[in-house]
Amino acid sequence: MPLVVLCGFPCSGKSRRAAELKRHFEQSSPRRVHVVGEGGPGLDRSSVYADSQSEKNLRGALRAEVERKVNKDDIVILDSLNYIKGYRYELFCLIKHTQTPHCLVYCLTSAALSSAWNSSRAASEQYTQETLDALVLRFEAPDSRNRWDSPLFAVQPDDALPFQEISDAIFKRKAPPPNQSTQSQPLSSTNFLYQLDKITQDVLLAVVSAQKTSVPGDQVTVPGTSEKVELTRSINMAELRKLRRQFISYSKMHPTENGGQISNMFVQYLNKSLN
The missing domain is CATH 3.40.50.300 (P-loop containing nucleotide triphosphate hydrolases)
Incomplete structure (x- = not known):
């Protein structure tokens, strides 16, 4: 309540x-x-x-x-x-x-x-x-x-x-009404969920693989985007999966018709969350 x-x-x-x-x-x-x-x-x-x-x-x-x-x-x-x-x-x-x-x-x-x-x-x-x-x-x-x-x-x-x-x-008070940033919206298409899942998973795998040969301060190139993940510190898979789940939940409320933007948005989200 x-x-x-x-x-x-x-x-x-x-x-x-x-x-x-x-x-x-x-x-x-x-x-x-x-x-x-x-x-x-x-x-x-x-x-x-x-x-x-x-x-x-x-x-x-x-x-x-x-x-x-x-x-x-x-x-x-x-x-x-x-x-x-x-x-x-x-x-x-x-x-x-x-x-x-x-x-x-x-x-x-x-x-x-x-x-x-x-x-x-x-x-x-x-x-x-x-x-x-x-x-x-x-x-x-x-x-x-x-x-x-x-x-x-x-x-x-x-x-x-x-x-x-x-x-x-x-x-006795009514709950504050949800606004665009807090209210769930219908997904734009059935293909959107598939793209969201696959693209974010690919980004995670790229980050994990790059960390084997990288040091803090390096920038990791990920598939499907010109954005780069900034490795300010070592990131374990558990933390990456948690951030991926959070991003997916957010994206479901704010679906995009442009699947090509998902990679960019996820990399930007990772950089913001990890700094």
Whole structure:
């Protein structure tokens, strides 16, 4: 069913609010409630957020988990920083595609209070002060005037959650209508699927074969296109297959009558995803 996105500084009480929401929904609704969070055994959040690539991977994993769980029946609560407005927009596009409502709960704290709460945690769960300060500086506060940040519920540390208002926002509102970028369209022809499958598979095989004699920085020529795959790093087959599946899903929603463009589009997609 709906998605509830938590947002706030590190150590601002998001997990506590997520737990309160989970208890409330479980007591007041027959729907299942899933909390998707970044916590886990052995996860050093300070190290993750100190490295841009590790942070990007974490955001991607969280988004993928939300995408797997969100549907028209269950409630999903995303417990993470969610401090980048572009990432919140991606989540908004996701719920538009699923055609389910969402809302944002913003846990308001001062940087000083977040730092104090961070210091009170077990050493293994703390952010370094440098990482915490950097995240506070990078934080992009939600704005209810943005459709991806609305409805917005801002709560202070001592505030009680507005359970009724949040419930109304996700149960009594219509889902945002899908647009061209999120709504599935009919495939243009039966031959399109065959071309899509064969061409993307050929590109993958060309990349895998080229990697045997290439080094990072090389450009790989693939059949059927003047575009080249930029090998910025080593890419295993599992990752390539995942990207191929994502591209095929996207292409089914945006079919092209020009089969000759599929190779170009797939190579461009690979380059964008791998950089």
